[in-house]
Amino acid sequence: MIELTGLQKVSGGNTVVDIKALTVASGEIVAVVGPPGSGKSALTALLTGQCCPTAGKVRVAGLDPAREREKLSRQMGVLFAENALYERLTARGNLIFYCELYGLPAARADEVLTEVGLADQAAVPACQLSPGLARRLAFGRAILHRPSVLLLHEPFAGCDASSCALLADLIRQLAARNTAILIFAAEATGLRGLCRTIYELEHGRIVRSYSHQGEQPASFPFRVPAPLEGKVVLVDPTDILYVSATGGHTCLHTVEGEIPTPFTLTELEERLTRSGFFRAHRAYLVNLQHVRAVIPYTRDSFTLVLDDSARTEIPLSKAAARELRELLGY
Numbered sequence: 001m002i003e004l005t006g007l008q009k010v011s012g013g014n015t016v017v018d019i020k021a022l023t024v025a026s027g028e029i030v031a032v033v034g035p036p037g038s039g040k041s042a043l044t045a046l047l048t049g050q051c052c053p054t055a056g057k058v059r060v061a062g063l064d065p066a067r068e069r070e071k072l073s074r075q076m077g078v079l080f081a082e083n084a085l086y087e088r089l090t091a092r093g094n095l096i097f098y099c100e101l102y103g104l105p106a107a108r109a110d111e112v113l114t115e116v117g118l119a120d121q122a123a124v125p126a127c128q129l130s131p132g133l134a135r136r137l138a139f140g141r142a143i144l145h146r147p148s149v150l151l152l153h154e155p156f157a158g159c160d161a162s163s164c165a166l167l168a169d170l171i172r173q174l175a176a177r178n179t180a181i182l183i184f185a186a187e188a189t190g191l192r193g194l195c196r197t198i199y200e201l202e203h204g205r206i207v208r209s210y211s212h213q214g215e216q217p218a219s220f221p222f223r224v225p226a227p228l229e230g231k232v233v234l235v236d237p238t239d240i241l242y243v244s245a246t247g248g249h250t251c252l253h254t255v256e257g258e259i260p261t262p263f264t265l266t267e268l269e270e271r272l273t274r275s276g277f278f279r280a281h282r283a284y285l286v287n288l289q290h291v292r293a294v295i296p297y298t299r300d301s302f303t304l305v306l307d308d309s310a311r312t313e314i315p316l317s318k319a320a321a322r323e324l325r326e327l328l329g330y
């Protein structure tokens with residue numbers, strides 16, 4: 001398991017990590033999300049023993065990462081944002097290399113190739129693998145030694161729908177075998193149905209957390225309160241086309257115009273998901289009942305067109321496009 005208690009890291013006079021408590025138990029899948037610069041890299045360095053905390057405690061699989069790095073390497077698997085494969089080696093050759101480092105039999109490489117769906121790509125050089133297949137291979141390397149703790153950075157980066165589905169299934173299988181799994185990502189899109197808890201990180205601090213397991217009663221299931229001209233307007237979710245967040249301000253967009261709301265986009269997402277709203281982008285929450293079309297401009301660029309008179313266009317992130325495709329089955 002992973003256990004952080006009163007954790008602080010000060011670097012160059014700045015506090016880059018300040019987390020009171022965070023626990024990932026065996027068999028749990030937890031995510032920490034935040035944009036670049038939010039502190040994910042500093043937290044990873046603490047978890048992998050690359051640096052020591054200024055204060056507090058870090059325990060991974062019962063070990064102190066900074067003092068017991070060699071033991072930890074046997075217990076932890078890490079998938080970094082970059083695949084870092086040996087491109088001239090074949091898919092199998094990459095895994096064989098790490099089998100030798102871990103003292104594992106070559107048969108383990110073949111087992112993992114089958115697990116990640118690359119048995120038919122075993123003799124293909126890593127440099128010739130598609131981005132999705134290369135990501136699968138990097139994932140296979142992370143689980144090669146059957147770690148009890150797994151750190152995954154953007155596990156679905158560069159993946160097509162089939163690779164995303166395969167990796168998500170593998171992550172669930174590993175959790176079912178009591179592996180403690182911590183995912184780092186820029187956005188929560190694609191992680192909601194996978195993780196027990198998602199923590200949002202800003203400037204090294206957890207600013208909010210929410211669970212996606214079990215049915216939680218919404219705080220305002222039928223109306224969204226919004227202060228307007230000296231009164232509080234109760235907005236029916238069905239009247240909302242989309243919600244946007246810019247410059248720290250959140251607005252409800254209806255056919256009548258914009259209405260500011262004191263709630264954050266994440267808070268609204270938690271309450272409106274059951275009403276058919278979908279997180280299309282970090283800054284946009286869309287009412288799917290008002291979506292007219294999904295337009296792919298390029299392989300990585302998508303837009304939602306709404307059914308209002310202006311045919312409003314809302315950006316759709318690549319990860320969200322994949323999740324929406326799975327959700328709607330198109």
